[in-house]
Amino acid sequence: xxxxxxxxxxxxTVRSATPLLLACLAGxxxxxxxxxxxxxxxxxxxxxxxxxxIAFMTGSAWLxxxxxxxxxxxxxxxxxxxxxxYRGNQLISGVAINFLAAGMTVLVAEDWFSExxxxxxxxxxxxxxxxxxxxxDQIADTPVVGPIYAGLLSGHSVLVYVAFAMVPVTWWVLxxxxxxxxxxxxxxxxxxxxxxxxxxxxxRYSAVxxxxxxxxxxxxxxxxGLQANFxxxxxxxxxxxxxxxxxFAKWRPWYALAACLLFGFLFxxxxxxxxxxxxGVPLPLQLxxxxxxxxxxxxxxxxxxxxxxxxxxxxxxxxxR
Amino acid sequence: xxxxxxxxxxxxxxxxxxxxxxSEPALIFDLGGKFDKSFNEAAFNGAKRWADESxxxxxxxxxxxxxxxxxxxxxxxxxxxxxxxxTGFAFGNVLGEVAPDYxxxxxxxxxxxxxxxxxxxxxxxxxxxSYLVGMMxxxxxxxGTVGFIGGMDxxxxxxxxxxxxQGVKAVNxxxxxxxxxxxxxxxxxxxxxxxxxxxxxxxxxxADVVYAAAGGTGVGVLQTAADxxxxxIGVDSNQNYMHPGKVLTSMMKRVDxxxxxxxKMGENLETGFNVMGVANGGIDYAMDEHNAPLVSDxxxxxxxxxxxxxxxxxxxxxxYMSDNACPVE
Numbered sequence: 001x002x003x004x005x006x007x008x009x010x011x012x013t014v015r016s017a018t019p020l021l022l023a024c025l026a027g028x029x030x031x032x033x034x035x036x037x038x039x040x041x042x043x044x045x046x047x048x049x050x051x052x053x054i055a056f057m058t059g060s061a062w063l064x065x066x067x068x069x070x071x072x073x074x075x076x077x078x079x080x081x082x083x084x085x086y087r088g089n090q091l092i093s094g095v096a097i098n099f100l101a102a103g104m105t106v107l108v109a110e111d112w113f114s115e116x117x118x119x120x121x122x123x124x125x126x127x128x129x130x131x132x133x134x135x136x137d138q139i140a141d142t143p144v145v146g147p148i149y150a151g152l153l154s155g156h157s158v159l160v161y162v163a164f165a166m167v168p169v170t171w172w173v174l175x176x177x178x179x180x181x182x183x184x185x186x187x188x189x190x191x192x193x194x195x196x197x198x199x200x201x202x203x204r205y206s207a208v209x210x211x212x213x214x215x216x217x218x219x220x221x222x223x224x225g226l227q228a229n230f231x232x233x234x235x236x237x238x239x240x241x242x243x244x245x246x247x248f249a250k251w252r253p254w255y256a257l258a259a260c261l262l263f264g265f266l267f268x269x270x271x272x273x274x275x276x277x278x279x280g281v282p283l284p285l286q287l288x289x290x291x292x293x294x295x296x297x298x299x300x301x302x303x304x305x306x307x308x309x310x311x312x313x314x315x316x317x318x319x320x321r
Numbered sequence: 322x323x324x325x326x327x328x329x330x331x332x333x334x335x336x337x338x339x340x341x342x343x344s345e346p347a348l349i350f351d352l353g354g355k356f357d358k359s360f361n362e363a364a365f366n367g368a369k370r371w372a373d374e375s376x377x378x379x380x381x382x383x384x385x386x387x388x389x390x391x392x393x394x395x396x397x398x399x400x401x402x403x404x405x406x407x408t409g410f411a412f413g414n415v416l417g418e419v420a421p422d423y424x425x426x427x428x429x430x431x432x433x434x435x436x437x438x439x440x441x442x443x444x445x446x447x448x449x450x451s452y453l454v455g456m457m458x459x460x461x462x463x464x465g466t467v468g469f470i471g472g473m474d475x476x477x478x479x480x481x482x483x484x485x486x487q488g489v490k491a492v493n494x495x496x497x498x499x500x501x502x503x504x505x506x507x508x509x510x511x512x513x514x515x516x517x518x519x520x521x522x523x524x525x526x527x528a529d530v531v532y533a534a535a536g537g538t539g540v541g542v543l544q545t546a547a548d549x550x551x552x553x554i555g556v557d558s559n560q561n562y563m564h565p566g567k568v569l570t571s572m573m574k575r576v577d578x579x580x581x582x583x584x585k586m587g588e589n590l591e592t593g594f595n596v597m598g599v600a601n602g603g604i605d606y607a608m609d610e611h612n613a614p615l616v617s618d619x620x621x622x623x624x625x626x627x628x629x630x631x632x633x634x635x636x637x638x639x640x641y642m643s644d645n646a647c648p649v650e
Contacts, residue, residue: 116357236512
């Protein structure tokens with residue numbers, strides 16, 4: 001494999017990892033606050049549809065992004081109501097959200113556009129185009145540094161940079177801010193937070209809302225950054241892979257970045273080298289495509305050690321009388 | 322409660338008696354939906370053409386879930402619709418069970434073979450159409466490398482791929498064809514993001530024409546090809562309009578013709594095995610104002626020549642599904 005192929009591979013890694021990373025961080029906020037969220041997939045899907053639909057109607061990718069975030073927020077608040085106020089089962093609520101999003105997006109798309117659950121193609125400013133970093137063209141020919149800068153770092157849509165910037169931001173919020181300390185505490189021992197006179201409900205809602213915003217960005221990136229329209233079920237289980245990455249990372253932001261990049265890299269390898277020959281024997285396609293999942297199991301079983309979720313996760317908080 | 326009961330039973334009796342009186346054809350769309358710009362919409366257009374010409378009416382239903390397949394079939398059959406046309410290979414198993422229960426009703430299934438005395442099985446020679454577009458791809462390519470992106474890795478899609486490769490090699494024996502499949506599960510039909518990544522990977526390996534036979538995933542392929550300024554080839558119905566000037570052509574399955582003919586025959590539907598190929602107009606490549614500038618007279622002449630040869634039987638394109646192997650890579 002030559003250097004340029006490696007750059008292309010890493011470039012593809014970044015694109016594949018971005019939606020995973022956003023969804024993973026979204027789940028991180030929610031689960032750190034004690035709200036399990038398997039509805040990441042549904043929220044991304046709803047955001048993907050509404051961002052594409054509104055971007056098409058208004059011609060602005062930014063308005064589309066806002067609409068996507070809005071749609072995702074609505075689902076987040078439903079999840080919040082069910083699991084915080086009404087103390088429902090968080091897994092069931094998450095599953096319901098996934099079903100709701102899968103059905104609703106296609107239904108509304110069919111009603112609005114009559115294109116078989118698709119949105120029309122977006123053009124021009126209705127999409128998030130690639131951003132060229134300064135001097136990318138000038139130094140593109142410099143050996144080693146040029147391709148890395150111009151080929152790998154430059155030329156992504158703005159949401160990619162947002163996603164990667166969210167990692168240090170999340171780290172800072174969680175480990176350096178008062179809000180983060182309380183957020184982590186509410187996922188471990190909500191009764192202690194309550195005793196200290198801080199509202200558990202408000203904290204958990206803030207976490208769920210942050211989760212909604214990040215899922216909204218992830219969905220908008222899929223539909224208006226990577227693609228130029230919404231298609232039925234276009235998230236293709238990325239929300240669940242993000243959940244796996246989250247467990248992988250043991251609910252820590254920098255590790256989440258590493259886990260998502262690893263998944264992205266495996267997907268990039270899988271798309272780039274479908275016909276790998278190992279010692280002269282061609283590997284079957286099915287094996288190559290299963291590789292990301294096999295490696296996940298191997299790494300999870302052998303290298304990560306025990307992943308312990310936040311202790312109060314999955315349980316509604318009931319004030320003691 | 323009694324009122325509701327009474328009301329419901331009256332309604333049911335009415336519906337039954339009304340149904341028995343009718344003998345109009347019915348059309349069941351697969352999960353893709355009626356207006357999918359592709360397969361199902363073509364079926365609808367065929368039915369509409371029949372209705373406009375004959376002045377008749379037809380019943381239709383769009384499936385919302387897998388579980389409705391049998392339900393929809395049985396309800397139409399109970400209601401006396403005849404013939405009942407359905408689109409998509411996924412009806413195969415269900416129809417195999419339902420058809421013997423209604424020996425007086427005729428069924429037509431598209432894209433699948435069901436062996437029953439009252440079923441007409443319509444299948445398409447996709448390999449022939451793929452051969453034609455493969456020839457065009459090889460002629461339009463300047464790099465000598467072209468790509469194929471399939472949806473789910475099933476024999477039907479390998480049939481597309483194999484025909485395509487044969488067409489490419491017929492024009493340029495030294496050409497390289499990069500073949501990729503999106504996945505091995507049904508999710509592979511609806512992953513445009515991965516379609517884009519596959520297209521980008523193929524472009525980086527030198528491909529400058531990409532043929533997508535991948536359902537919804539193909540939308541991502543065509544989009545990326547247009548963004549990266551290479552040519553793409555659509556599938557099933559005419560997709561040239563999706564990116565004018567960027568889609569070289571489309572491999573068309575005339576599902577509309579199949580539905581039209583089935584409805585025209587009505588209750589006297591000819592059952593058995595029905596093959597739609599280049600010879601009887603069931604398979605073709607798309608030409609319209611969107612791709613006219615891309616196709617030279619020379620290309621058109623060569624492809625039409627091959628079309629005549631296939632139609633007359635002088636040129637045989639290997640069918641992958643006949644022996645699950647492809648003579649060329």
